[in-house]
Amino acid sequence: MSQKIRVAMLGQQFMGRAHSNAFRQVGPFCSPPLLPELHTVAGRDGASLTEFAARFGWANTTTDWRTAVVDPEVDLVDVATPNFLHREPSVAALEAGKHVLCEKPLAGSFEDARAMRDAAAAAAGRTFVWFNYRRCPAVATAWKLAREGRLGRIYHVRATYLQNWGGPQTPMSWRFDRELAGSGAHGDLNAHLIDLARFLVGEPITEIHGATSRRWVESRLDGATGERRPTSVDDALLFTAGFAGGAVGSFEASRLANPHQNANSIELNGELGSVRFDFEDMNLLHFCDASDGAREGGWRRIMCTHAGEHPYVEHWWPDAHLIGYEHTFTNMVSDVLRSLVGEEPVVPLCDFADAFETQRVLEAALRAVDERRAVMLDEVS
Amino acid sequence: MSQKIRVAMLGQQFMGRAHSNAFRQVGPFCSPPLLPELHTVAGRDGASLTEFAARFGWANTTTDWRTAVVDPEVDLVDVATPNFLHREPSVAALEAGKHVLCEKPLAGSFEDARAMRDAAAAAAGRTFVWFNYRRCPAVATAWKLAREGRLGRIYHVRATYLQNWGGPQTPMSWRFDRELAGSGAHGDLNAHLIDLARFLVGEPITEIHGATSRRWVESRLDGATGERRPTSVDDALLFTAGFAGGAVGSFEASRLANPHQNANSIELNGELGSVRFDFEDMNLLHFCDASDGAREGGWRRIMCTHAGEHPYVEHWWPDAHLIGYEHTFTNMVSDVLRSLVGEEPVVPLCDFADAFETQRVLEAALRAVDERRAVMLDEVS
Amino acid sequence: MSQKIRVAMLGQQFMGRAHSNAFRQVGPFCSPPLLPELHTVAGRDGASLTEFAARFGWANTTTDWRTAVVDPEVDLVDVATPNFLHREPSVAALEAGKHVLCEKPLAGSFEDARAMRDAAAAAAGRTFVWFNYRRCPAVATAWKLAREGRLGRIYHVRATYLQNWGGPQTPMSWRFDRELAGSGAHGDLNAHLIDLARFLVGEPITEIHGATSRRWVESRLDGATGERRPTSVDDALLFTAGFAGGAVGSFEASRLANPHQNANSIELNGELGSVRFDFEDMNLLHFCDASDGAREGGWRRIMCTHAGEHPYVEHWWPDAHLIGYEHTFTNMVSDVLRSLVGEEPVVPLCDFADAFETQRVLEAALRAVDERRAVMLDEVS
Amino acid sequence: MSQKIRVAMLGQQFMGRAHSNAFRQVGPFCSPPLLPELHTVAGRDGASLTEFAARFGWANTTTDWRTAVVDPEVDLVDVATPNFLHREPSVAALEAGKHVLCEKPLAGSFEDARAMRDAAAAAAGRTFVWFNYRRCPAVATAWKLAREGRLGRIYHVRATYLQNWGGPQTPMSWRFDRELAGSGAHGDLNAHLIDLARFLVGEPITEIHGATSRRWVESRLDGATGERRPTSVDDALLFTAGFAGGAVGSFEASRLANPHQNANSIELNGELGSVRFDFEDMNLLHFCDASDGAREGGWRRIMCTHAGEHPYVEHWWPDAHLIGYEHTFTNMVSDVLRSLVGEEPVVPLCDFADAFETQRVLEAALRAVDERRAVMLDEVS
Known part of the structure; x- marks a missing residue:
């Protein structure tokens, strides 16, 4: 090379x-x-x-x-x-x-x-x-806070990825065909949430407590033929999950949650601190340090745009000269290239083995939907 | 009388x-x-x-x-x-x-x-x-919008009631004793969420798809004896539920979700509109009218304090001269008294029969936790 | 007595x-x-x-x-x-x-x-x-932070009181008649802002750098006579002011600033910290402690509802069980009664001498409007 | 060519x-x-x-x-x-x-x-x-709404550009030297605000009602010599201005307004509608359509990322896949190139004649500071 x-x-x-x-x-x-x-x-x-x-x-x-x-x-x-x-x-x-x-x-x-x-x-x-969202500076900052022990024991993970483009008017595409996509909102959006949750919590998911899916739009117009074709994927899929350390997580993916457009959001509540991120305000991280106390504490609105303090920002622009969606991909390529020459990425990269663990959770949730019961991750391998 | x-x-x-x-x-x-x-x-x-x-x-x-x-x-x-x-x-x-x-x-x-x-x-x-939260003017406005058909078919209900007072330092009380309270966050907080969801959606809940609870704090100081006593209720309980008309709901109650203090919040996403309410901003309703379109649409931040337009406000103060927690109780007494002389309450009141329907959902969720499976409401009567 | x-x-x-x-x-x-x-x-x-x-x-x-x-x-x-x-x-x-x-x-x-x-x-x-807004718990908390030196040297005061009820459809009343009201938005709303600014900064205003007023609605319907009568007060009045310690303040009052309804807001930016308050979210104080640093700092969203930590709250309800507009008056009566028996009020009360200082600023601003020049407070006594 | x-x-x-x-x-x-x-x-x-x-x-x-x-x-x-x-x-x-x-x-x-x-x-x-901010899709959308008459007669313009990088620790540079920069926050930040205000209101500024400036940091470290050198520009400059059609504007630029980092924000309140923009949330426009009424009206939070509805977005990414600071420059080059071949830019470009009008306002404000009086724009040519 x-x-x-x-x-x-x-x-x-x-x-x-x-x-x-x-x-x-x-x-x-x-x-x-x-x-x-x-x-x-x-x-x-x-x-x-x-x-x-x-x-x-x-x-x-x-x-x-x-x-x-x-x-x-x-x-x-x-x-x-x-x-x-x-x-x-x-x-x-x-x-x-x-x-x-x-x-x-x-x-x-x-x-x-x-x-x-x-x-x-x-x-x-x-x-x-390409789990690109790990490389939003705000997400990477949350990861660092968690690894530094600033959140303490995690109690809650609350993750929703809400979009609104999947209404009845949206024409047929591979994304609505189970043969081609595997699933709908689940594989597309919950995949991101599961990756983020596993990344931030730093523990495996061990159980799906329950899950359900919905398909409200049964057919869509095929632009090529002018006829309606049946859809075969979920429009939304929700599940709750347990983490190895005792935290409980709720996950929800939807393409029919107007007016949310790309609301990839996750919140962790821990004994010592909490973090909250929403991609629709991707340059921000909300952090609560419990040691701030009741008088002076609450969500801190952190603009994660300070070079030297927030990961990846040194490549881009001055304070609060915002970056956007595409920068998460560039930040990832930067880490991939560093990794290929033996340098450490700024935050961990996801390889096929790691992504397979996310896929196990996706699969366990699908089984929980089908079998209407809790599913242990051990059942899926 | x-x-x-x-x-x-x-x-x-x-x-x-x-x-x-x-x-x-x-x-x-x-x-x-x-x-x-x-x-x-x-x-x-x-x-x-x-x-x-x-x-x-x-x-x-x-x-x-x-x-x-x-x-x-x-x-x-x-x-x-x-x-x-x-x-x-x-x-x-x-x-x-x-x-x-x-x-x-x-x-x-x-x-x-x-x-x-x-x-x-x-x-x-x-x-x-005393399901007092129905009588926040913002909630009552949401109910009116829903009844007028402004939301259309409901797809999603997203309800969380998050508090942070249940940490290990909080002493023992009847609220942590299953014999006296029945349950913990579930009966205390999910009861409100279930009532609000049933009230706003206007449809019965027919199924609990899955549920889980957590008790992170195992014992608490008994102020009377100076010794620690075991707790026996949930600190948090989450479940997903299906409504008769096809909507899916997620419900989460917690006493360990810092920095949320009294975040009784609910969001409905429908085909024609969405509403969002959070008690921590109780005078506000967020409403999205899908017909506003992509160019001009999004959450509308409605200050529900206009006499004649927003329920109950005519009793109180001018625009944006905010009301607080206690006013929801006074508004309810006002409706109770009207109802007792045969007048219509501003929005429907909850009687024992109605509250029992909420209790069935609470019970079904508890069974789903215990049996690690989906539970139909028909099983609980 | x-x-x-x-x-x-x-x-x-x-x-x-x-x-x-x-x-x-x-x-x-x-x-x-x-x-x-x-x-x-x-x-x-x-x-x-x-x-x-x-x-x-x-x-x-x-x-x-x-x-x-x-x-x-x-x-x-x-x-x-x-x-x-x-x-x-x-x-x-x-x-x-x-x-x-x-x-x-x-x-x-x-x-x-x-x-x-x-x-x-x-x-x-x-x-x-009755400068009641001093007794919002959030404002009183800001006052305490300022007095404890947590803001350091104050650079900026940014105060706006914006309402929207003064449109052409609003009928005539004493509030629009200079003989009866003295001024319009200025005396009604800027009076509050000046009091809050003087209270929080803790320094006199020494100069009005410039001021302007507007009257966009020239006549209004007299409900009694059914005829239109001329208005004679300002719909809006803006000025900038200097404080003794070098801070600069901007002040703006308006009755024609839709959709603001009762947006009595003030922000102070200091060397060590900043605070921000808006009455439309009256239970909240936003505080920035500069020592939080760039990585972890930003506005902290403080719910000022914790008894024992936030002034006046011990009289009312648990955490985030919000209080409203009327409570600021009750809190004030509480302090007045304490003061009358020789106890200290929770935060300082305003007497006629103190209110006269605010009136001097109101007057100086009116002169600056009329004379189209900067006016020293010394000129007004 | x-x-x-x-x-x-x-x-x-x-x-x-x-x-x-x-x-x-x-x-x-x-x-x-x-x-x-x-x-x-x-x-x-x-x-x-x-x-x-x-x-x-x-x-x-x-x-x-x-x-x-x-x-x-x-x-x-x-x-x-x-x-x-x-x-x-x-x-x-x-x-x-x-x-x-x-x-x-x-x-x-x-x-x-x-x-x-x-x-x-x-x-x-x-x-x-390079007045790049005109080409944020949210700003361009606001411009279109204004031109379509959706705001009606403008009453208020409220513009602040607040940063926090100008503290005493920041070393000397050309930006703090009047000989090289002309002014401090004024020319750097108020220039943007004046351009945005003139662009959005669509009327000339005719008068500066009053102005004041501050220099809190008197000297800074010269990195080259290791010695402190005197600064000679404003750290902050505020003024109020009148527009030809009767609107009143307040303008404030500061480099010492922590925790604001790049808060280039402007709000217009009009008879029929209002708009609000803040660069720190640059993909959003807040719009209030007065015809929504009191019951259903308020700020609409518009995500200006919909191709075909919001200017420039068709070049970039799907809904709410945010763009950032740099895209405003690319959007501007795109319009410059179109303009050079005789096509219409998406929204008007600023040439030297147009920028000179902004410079006249900058100059008038400086005179108002120096002479402590209102200055008509006619005096500056």
Whole structure:
């Protein structure tokens, strides 16, 4: 591996744009030890792919991802495809000795996820999963506070990821098809919440106490055919979970919770302190230090934009000159590159083994929905 | 019954103060059709009772509630005692032909609640339960919006009642003793949430999908003996529930969720609109009208203090001259008195039959905790 | 003076109701050293006065305030009349040896205010002015923090009192007539801001740097005659002011600042700390302790409802069981009664001499508007 | 001019980074009609300049800005230097026929600003000033609402730009030296507020009613010499201003208003509606439509992130996937490029003539401070 690291990316939709930007921006802003070279982008639609590649600076394009993932000129494969198409390219790339960056959730099915974990364990390449929200400076600050013992014993985790784009007018897409997506709001949104909760609490989830899901919109317009097609995923899924250390967590994902648009929020209440984060105010962390006492205590509204005090901020702008969604991806690429040369990431990265633990929780919740009972995580492996 | 209505109240603690104030204030502020006469207050501690009666204007005191509830000079009995002592005086008063006002939850045990419901059904007197939060002007406004169809089909109910006073330093009291309280945060706080949710959604809860409870503090100092005694109630209890119309609700009660102090909050997301209320900002209602559209829509922060537009406000002060906790009790007494002379209350009152429905949900959640499975409400009657 | 203190109140409108309630509630809740006896209420409209007196428990009524203020059975005279009618009854009562409680501002005209200050200086009775907002627990907490040096040197004071009831549809009243009110938003709202600023900063205002006023609504409907009458007061008045210690303050009062309804807000930024208060969230104080540092610092949202920690709360309810507008008056009566028997008030009370200092600032601002220049306070005496 | 537009940029500090990023990002995200070619960057420190150029992709570097601004290969000159160095390069570039983009404020001195306005009027090239905040989607939405008449007649403008980085520990820099900066918080921060106010209200400011400034920190450490040097600019400057249509505005800029870090906020209250914006929550606009009425009205919290509804968002990410500070610059470059080929910008751009009007207000406020009187804008030309 030279000073550069050559990247092949699979996918050119929403995540393709977000990842391309991160690969472009990490150099000017984050002084990484390796510079990504945008070698090849793969996608199904060759016409739009050419335009996409020109726009973001990808040197080559291909409509055959299989060649890209084994290309000897490629060091790292970024899998930004729909959930059902995570396993095959990831495994192929690992077998070809590449490092693999994969979108979350690890996979659409539990079986796929297990296979990916096993492939990673057997491979020489490194693996990473795009749980980008760990790298909001506010979330990373919360993680540091928790690790420093500032929260004490955790009692409560309260996590909701609420969106409103899933109304009846929204047309059919792979995201509403269980075959392609695995699940709906659950895999898309609860995956983030479970990762954040596990990351911040620092303990495994050991039990799903109960779960339920809803599908209120039964069919959607297929833009291609002009006809309505049945949907087959959840619009919302809620569950409560127990952590190894005794904390209790509530989790809720929905695509029909207007006016919330991207309200990825999590709160921890502990014996010594509490933290609260909501992506819709992503530059802020709310922290309560119980030692402030009743007279002077309460939520502290912390603007996590101070270089040197809040993680990742030294790459960006002065105090309260806010960063946005895309910066979480750039911060992650920065940590991935540091990690690949043996440096410590600012906060821990998620690999396939770690993401598999999140997938076990997703799976346990699905079983709790189906079987209408509590499910121990030991039952899911 | 004359122009006056003669009241006997049982209890002189926190609720005794709140109720006394309401009986005093309803006359000057609410122009009620009946004027409460503070006839008798009953309590165990005769010494402090005399001081209490003088302070709030109770004409008589007794340490024997049994005489008070059958006193022919008394028209209405107000039961403001701990949960285990709701049933006996309520039933006795009903049998003596009195109207009964009882603190929430209806009872500490499901058996007591059932007996009270049955006694009420057989009695000539009217019954009322102090679910005071229905009478925050903001909550009553939300109820009106829901009844007018402004929310459309309800998808989500998200209800949490979070307090922080239950830490290890808090001494033992009846509230931590299962024999006396029935349950901990569950009966105390979830009772309010369930009543609010049923009230606002306007549909029965039909299923508990799952539930869990926690007791983190195992023993507390007994102020009388100076020794630690075991606690026997939940510090927190969470459950998810399904409503008859398809909505899903999450409920969480905790006494260990610092820095929340009295965060009785509920949010409904519907097809046409959403509402959000938090008692810690009790004069506000947040409302989203989906027809405002994406460009101009979002939570509207409504100060529910406009006489003529927001219920109950005409009794109080000008715009944004805020009211507080105690006013919800006075508003309720106002509606009770109106109801007793055949007028309509501003928003529906809760009687024993209605409160029993809330108690069924409390009970179903307890079973779901114990049996680690989903419980249909039909199983609990 | 006996254990009771006999009160005569002049006025039966908005302030008459607020004061009556305070006199009624101070006994049950605040354990005062003297109990107010509601001796006489005076008002112009005898018919409504009888009903008012019955409602709030005033023993006697009169339509001749002159007899009430000299009645030998009266100990304390409460002047709750419009601004132009503060001076005459206050001076008469002081000359008759009574204590006087007067509504704010001290007077409608500077000349009246000067005469009242002089009468108070020459009298045996005590004087008090109803600057009730000092007795929000949150404001009193801010005062304590400031006095303890937690803010350090003050740089900024930012005070706005914004309402929205003064639109063109609002009918004529004494509040829009310069002869009767003295000024509009200025005397009504800036009076509160100036008092709060002087109280919290603890330094005199020495200069008005500039000021301007607006009258956007030129005439209003006279409900009695059905015709429009010209208005003669400001709808809004803004000024900047310098404090003796170098702080700079901005002040803004408006009755046409929709959607603000009673947004009496003030913020102080100091070298060591900042505080922020808004009456529309009156139970909250926002405090920033600069020593929290950039990583963990920011506004702390303090719920000022903890008995023993936050002033006045021990009289009322548990944590976050909010109090409202009327409690600020009851808290004030509690301090007035304590002060009359030689006890210290919880936070300083405002007498006529102190209120005159606020009136000087009001006057200086009016001159700055008229003369379009900076005005030193020394010019106004 | 070809499909590309060749840019020379002067300056490599904070603004140099922000502008470079905007020139880089406009291509991939905004589909502009011209593509910026990063031709030359000029700076005083050749060593760091090379590294800077490599990082952001500038093809050439020079330590002599005079050659860069007349280079025949350059089409557009971007002046990102300190305030005292705006005039000379801008005028030289205009005389050489270039288009000029200049940082705000237009100049450090009123004389410089006048000269720049005159040079622009005489030149063939176009001019633009980096008032980037106009291009927050929330601000642009507010502008559209105002232009559509949704606010009605404007009564109030309330604008504060509060920062906290100017404490005594902050070392000396050109920003604290009047010779180099012209003024302190005033030119730096009030310049933005004045531009935003003029932009949103759509009327000229006609009078400064009063103004005052403060310098609390008298000297600062010179990092180069290790000695303290006197400061010569304001730490804070406040003024009130009248608009042609009768609205009144208050303006406040401070670098010593902890805990505010970049609180560039503005509120307009009008007869039909109000808007409120704070850069610390830059993706949000608060809007009150008076026609919502008292029952249902209040601030609407609008997340201005919906493509097709909120300006500029179509270039970026889905709903509530927030953008940050840097995007305002990219949005501005996008509009500049459109404007250069004759297309309409999304919202109006600011040229030298427009920025000179803002500079007149800055100058009038300085005179009001010095002369302690109201100043008509007509006096300043």
